[in-house]
Amino acid sequence: xxxxxxxxxxxxxxLFQHRRRTFFLVTAIxxxxxxxxxxxxxxxxxxxxxxxxxxTLSSGxxxxxxxxxxxxxxxxxxxxxxxxxxxxxxxxVPEMQSFVHRGRGWAKIISDSGSTQAGVTGIEIKNEPxxxxxxRLTSGxxxxxxxxxxxxxxxxxxxxxxxxxxxxxxxxAMTNRGAANTIDCRVVAIAKDMGLMSKFGxxxxxETTRALYQLRxxxxxxxxxxxxxxxxxxxxxIAARLRVTLEKAGYRVMDPDANPFWMKxxxxxxxxxxxxxxxxxxxxxxxSFLTWTLKALNVLKxxxxxxxxxxxxxxxxxxxxxAIRERTREIGTLRAIGMxxxxxxxxxxxxxxxMGVLGTVAGALGGSVVAGLLNxxxxxxxxxxQLFLMSDQLNLAxxxxxxxxxxxxxxxxxxxxxxxxxxxxxxxxxxSAMSHFG
Amino acid sequence: xxxxxxxxxxTALLVSFIAPGFARPASKxxxxxxxxxxxxxxxxxxxxxxxxxxxxxEKNKVDVAYEALVFxxxxxxxxxxxxxxxxxxxxxxxxxxxxxxxxxxxxxxxWERRTERERIGGTNSRRSDFDESRLAExxxxxxxxxxxxxxxxxxxxxxxxxxxxDLAFPVIKLWVDKESKNVLxxxxxxxxxxxxxxxxxxxxxxxYSESRKMEVWYPEEMRFYDEVEKANSTLILVKSVDMxxxxxxxxxxxxxxxxSR
Numbered sequence: 001x002x003x004x005x006x007x008x009x010x011x012x013x014x015l016f017q018h019r020r021r022t023f024f025l026v027t028a029i030x031x032x033x034x035x036x037x038x039x040x041x042x043x044x045x046x047x048x049x050x051x052x053x054x055x056t057l058s059s060g061x062x063x064x065x066x067x068x069x070x071x072x073x074x075x076x077x078x079x080x081x082x083x084x085x086x087x088x089x090x091x092x093v094p095e096m097q098s099f100v101h102r103g104r105g106w107a108k109i110i111s112d113s114g115s116t117q118a119g120v121t122g123i124e125i126k127n128e129p130x131x132x133x134x135x136r137l138t139s140g141x142x143x144x145x146x147x148x149x150x151x152x153x154x155x156x157x158x159x160x161x162x163x164x165x166x167x168x169x170x171x172x173a174m175t176n177r178g179a180a181n182t183i184d185c186r187v188v189a190i191a192k193d194m195g196l197m198s199k200f201g202x203x204x205x206x207e208t209t210r211a212l213y214q215l216r217x218x219x220x221x222x223x224x225x226x227x228x229x230x231x232x233x234x235x236x237x238i239a240a241r242l243r244v245t246l247e248k249a250g251y252r253v254m255d256p257d258a259n260p261f262w263m264k265x266x267x268x269x270x271x272x273x274x275x276x277x278x279x280x281x282x283x284x285x286x287x288s289f290l291t292w293t294l295k296a297l298n299v300l301k302x303x304x305x306x307x308x309x310x311x312x313x314x315x316x317x318x319x320x321x322x323a324i325r326e327r328t329r330e331i332g333t334l335r336a337i338g339m340x341x342x343x344x345x346x347x348x349x350x351x352x353x354x355m356g357v358l359g360t361v362a363g364a365l366g367g368s369v370v371a372g373l374l375n376x377x378x379x380x381x382x383x384x385x386q387l388f389l390m391s392d393q394l395n396l397a398x399x400x401x402x403x404x405x406x407x408x409x410x411x412x413x414x415x416x417x418x419x420x421x422x423x424x425x426x427x428x429x430x431x432s433a434m435s436h437f438g
Numbered sequence: 439x440x441x442x443x444x445x446x447x448x449t450a451l452l453v454s455f456i457a458p459g460f461a462r463p464a465s466k467x468x469x470x471x472x473x474x475x476x477x478x479x480x481x482x483x484x485x486x487x488x489x490x491x492x493x494x495x496e497k498n499k500v501d502v503a504y505e506a507l508v509f510x511x512x513x514x515x516x517x518x519x520x521x522x523x524x525x526x527x528x529x530x531x532x533x534x535x536x537x538x539x540x541x542x543x544x545x546x547x548x549w550e551r552r553t554e555r556e557r558i559g560g561t562n563s564r565r566s567d568f569d570e571s572r573l574a575e576x577x578x579x580x581x582x583x584x585x586x587x588x589x590x591x592x593x594x595x596x597x598x599x600x601x602x603x604d605l606a607f608p609v610i611k612l613w614v615d616k617e618s619k620n621v622l623x624x625x626x627x628x629x630x631x632x633x634x635x636x637x638x639x640x641x642x643x644x645x646y647s648e649s650r651k652m653e654v655w656y657p658e659e660m661r662f663y664d665e666v667e668k669a670n671s672t673l674i675l676v677k678s679v680d681m682x683x684x685x686x687x688x689x690x691x692x693x694x695x696x697x698s699r
Contacts, residue, residue, distance in 0.1 A: 073538050073551060074604070110666050114498070172628070172666055177604045178555055181629040182666065214629065269551045 007343055011350035018323070022355060025319055029359025029414055030366060032308045036406045037367025039301040041396035046294055049391040050287055053194045056134040057201055058121065058260070059286035060099065060224030061235045062242065064089060065261050066254070066278040067268045068176065068219075075268045076176030076213065077104040077261050080276050082220040085251070089223060092245040095231035095238055100128055103209030104221025104261060107173035109202065113162035119201045119262065120171065122209030122221065130226070140165040140189030145205060151185040152203040155193050163187050171204070175214045183212045193392045196290065222261070235282040243280045254279040260286045309410070313417040316352055320421035324348070331425055332433025345426040352418030356411035363410075364403045371396040469579035469595050475619045476612075477571045480656060484649025485684040486510045488656075489677045490519075490568065494561040497669035504559050506531075508568050508676075509684055512649075516689035517569060519558060520697055529698025532558065532565065533691060539565060542691070544698035549691060555606040562635065562662045562672040564606065571621075576603055577610060584616065587623060591616045607634070618642070620655060625665075633665045647681045654681070 015022045055061065064085055068078040079085060082101055089099065103122025108115055123131065125145040132142050135152075144150055151169065153161070163169060165187050172182045185204060193199065210217065227235060243253050254277050257264060261279065268277075284291060324331070331344055379394040386392055492504040505523035510516065517534035521527040529544035532552070539552045555564055577597035585592055592613040599605040609631070613623035624637040641659040646652075656679055664670035687693060 070604070074553070115667055170632075170666055172634070174553065174555055174606075175629065178553060178606060179599075179604065179608050179629050180555070180606055180626070180634055182632045182634070183630060266550060 003343065004346070007347045008350050011347050012354055014323075014327075014347075014351055015354055021319060021322075025315060025355050026359040026362065028312055028315055029356060029410060030363035032305075032312050033360040033363025033406055033410050034367035034370070035308065035363075036301075036305055036410070037364050037398065037403060038371060038396065039297075039304065040402050040406065041367070041371045041398045043294065043297050043301055044397040044399065044402065045391075045395040046297060048397050049195060049395055050290060050294065051283060052134060053197045053391075054283045054287045055224075055226070056131055057194060057197050058119070059281070059283040061227040061232050061283050062093070062225040062239045063222045063281045063283075063286065064225070064242070064246070064278055065104070065222035065281065066276060067264070068276050069268070069274045070177055072272050072274055073269055074176065074178060075265065076215075077221050078176065078213075078215060078219050078276075079222065079278065080216070080219050082223060083218060085246070085278065086223055088246060088249045088251075089225060089242070093225060093238060093242060095227050095234070096225050097228045098130075098226045099223055100124070100131075100226075101206075101220040101223045103204075103206045103213075103215075105173060105209050105213055106262065107171045107212065109157070109161065110170045110172060111161040111163045111167065114160050116157055116160045117200075118157065120173070120209055120212070121201055121203050122206035123203055124206055135194075136192040138190050138192055140187070142189050142191075144188035145203060147186075147188065148205060149183060149185045149208050149211075150188040150205060151208075152189040152191060153187055154191050154198040154201070156199050157202065158190050165190060171208075171212055173212055175212075177214070179214070181212055181214065183208060193386075195386050195391050197287070235284075239280045239282050246278055246280065252277045256280075258285045258288050260289060263289070309413055312410075312414065316355075316414050316417040317421055320348060320352065320418045320425075323351070324421055324425045328428065328433050331428055332430045332435075335428070335430035336434060341426040344428075345422045348418055348422030348425055349415055352422075353411065353415040356414035357407075359414070360407040360410045364407050367406075368398045368403065371398045466579070466581070469581050470574065472593060472614060472619065473574040473577070473579050473595070473597070476614055476621060477574050479619055480571045480654060481512070482570065482647045482649060482654050482681055483512050484647060484681055485512075487678075487680040487682075487684060491673075491675040491677070492559060492561050492563065493673040494559075495669070495671050497667065502560075504561075506559075509688060510569060511684065511689060512570060515569075517565065518689060518694060519565075519568065520694060521559065527559065530559075531694045531697070532556070533689065533694055534565065535689065535691075540691070542694050544695070547695075562664050562670060563660075563674055566606070567637075567660060567662075567674065573597060573610075573612075576600060576605055579612075582611070585613070587613050590622055592622055618655075621657070636663045636665055637661065638663075643679070645679045645681060648683070649681065 064079065065077060066079045067075045068080055069075040086099065089096065105120040106117070107120045108117055123145065125132070125142065135142060138155060142152065145152055161169060167187050168184055169187065170182050170184055175181050185208065206220065209221070210219065227238065231238065247253050334344065374394055374396055380392060381394055486509065488508045490506050490508055492506070494502045504521055504527060507520045507522060509518040515534065518531060520531040521529070531542050533540045533542065539554050539556060541550045541552045557563065558565060577599055579595045579597050582594035582596055585594055593616050595612050595614070597610040597612060599608045607626035608629050609627040611625040612621060615622050620642045621639050625633055626635045628634050638661045639657040639659070640661070641657065642655050643658045644653040644655045647654045656676060658676050660674040662672040
């Protein structure tokens with residue numbers, strides 16, 4: 001044990017003795033770690049923004065939606081007698097924390113100054129505490145969404161429609177039987193954009209969607225199930241189990257299809273059936289058209305890291321080779337006074353390990369500070385970038401486990417990079433090493 | 439004055455008082471007959487070919503214009519719209535088969551099922567605007583009296599969709615020229631009662647139908663005004679109408695696809 005501590009001390013002193021070289025290498029390692037932390041923070045931020053936007057605007061962690069077909073070529077996103085479906089869900093999904101049900105539809109929104117197409121979500125605002133907490137209003141009162149024929153818009157839609165709180169707009173849509181219908185709504189709240197998803201969605205009381213699409217009071221668009229946090233990662237398994245359960249309960253269930261409900265109209269319309277079919281999805285399915293951004297970001301992160309780590313490994317190995325060459329006589333002397341080969345190997349590995357720890361800790365701290373500063377600056381991003389970031393402002397999420405993972409991984413890589421040079425140093429014969437002139 | 443003469447005068451007076459009362463409100467049957475006449479005048483009962491020009495004006499947007507060929511066959515209610523201009527839309531088309539409306543886009547080479555209420559080419563016109571008139575089959579008329587519409591004496595009627603029929607517009611108000619029985623004006627309402635679209639038919643023409651061995655009427659010009667988005671309007675011109683029999687295999691997906699190769 002004392003030998004180990006001694007080797008550790010020798011390695012540390014050696015690092016201080018070669019300050020300049022150590023500084024450059026530690027800086028390089030710190031830069032790579034900092035970049036890894038920032039890229040990871042960006043990727044986590046995008047992922048968290050996506051989950052937050054998806055689970056606030058259009059999805060639970062698991063959803064029971066479906067289609068009702070009046071005729072084989074006319075379908076609507078409707079779940080009939082949804083109370084009975086809720087009973088099955090409550091009995092068979094113990095991982096559930098809460099649920100809400102929402103109406104679904106698509107309509108043209110027309111104001112005096114403009115028009116826009118949007119997904120219309122019907123909600124019961126009194127049963128949506130999370131929605132009220134997550135949505136950030138710029139004007140109006142979210143509680144007013146309980147009033148009949150009220151409407152919540154997002155900032156970007158307000159720009160297109162040129163309306164303000166209190167103004168009236170018309171929602172024009174086809175009912176599920178194909179008849180034209182309209183409803184006049186009053187804008188009661190305007191919310192901040194939540195990335196791309198909020199550009200195509202508006203919220204109205206669920207009674208308004210029922211009136212617009214001529215639906216009965218026991219119908220809804222989808223039951224959105226929110227899981228306890230520890231089960232969120234298992235949403236796909238829970239959805240698969242729920243499909244089987246619903247089938248056993250006598251419901252016709254659609255085959256799994258990792259797409260949002262509005263991309264399924266074509267497929268459902270082509271199928272030759274009538275009546276009700278349920279569709280169980282998870283939040284990733286409902287935003288599958290956007291998750292490619294996350295995948296692209298992760299691939300970019302991997303490519304960048306591979307290149308940077310390759311540079312660090314080359315740097316460490318080169319530095320070690322130079323150190324060994326410079327310190328050949330020192331190695332010979334240490335070996336001559338009794339240091340074992342294993343001791344020499346350990347000493348060089350310690351040097352590399354110490355540089356790794358210093359560099360990664362500094363990099364992780366630096367990356368976290370930069371991420372914090374960028375978040376604090378609340379940098380607004382242009383529309384094209386919102387597509388990637390799923391948020392109207394730059395959002396970097398730094399978490400301790402991710403920092404620890406970056407520190408451990410890069411320290412391990414830098415230590416292992418020194419393994420071969422250290423092994424070669426340990427193999428030097430003491431006599432020739434002592435007589436070496438470098 | 440003889441007793442007979444008094445009776446005659448009394449009868450004449452009674453008739454003169456009562457008769458106008460009977461004449462003023464047309465009976466429901468009269469309205470049904472008028473609606474049937476409106477349909478019948480346009481019914482070809484055979485094949486149809488025409489060229490249409492569509493012009494769409496929308497607020498804050500550039501005007502768009504299309505030229506297309508329309509083919510239809512009354513026997514099985516088959517229908518094709520094939521876009522020929524502009525170049526970007528060339529080869530695109532709608533095909534109605536077995537009461538299903540399909541849209542084909544040659545740039546992606548895919549067929550998509552569309553609703554019967556599809557806005558043709560994104561304009562404010564629907565498939566039914568180019569199809570045979572079936573008002574009497576789909577709606578029950580109510581008399582709304584008469585009125586002057588420009589130089590014409592028009593019979594106004596409100597049409598309410600027959601139960602169990604899925605119609606795009608549950609209520610239609612119609613102005614029919616009393617003399618020619620051509621439709622002059624049409625207003626379509628949503629379920630909520632809101633006026634959605636007003637259409638004007640200022641020009642009617644007739645062409646010889648080989649299948650009916652007589653001349654049938656068609657609107658040569660149609661103007662649609664969006665009543666919700668007030669600034670939007672569509673103009674349709676129907677030209678080169680030909681009612682000779684069309685080739686048997688025309689109403690197929692293969693035929694429409696072949697037009698863009």
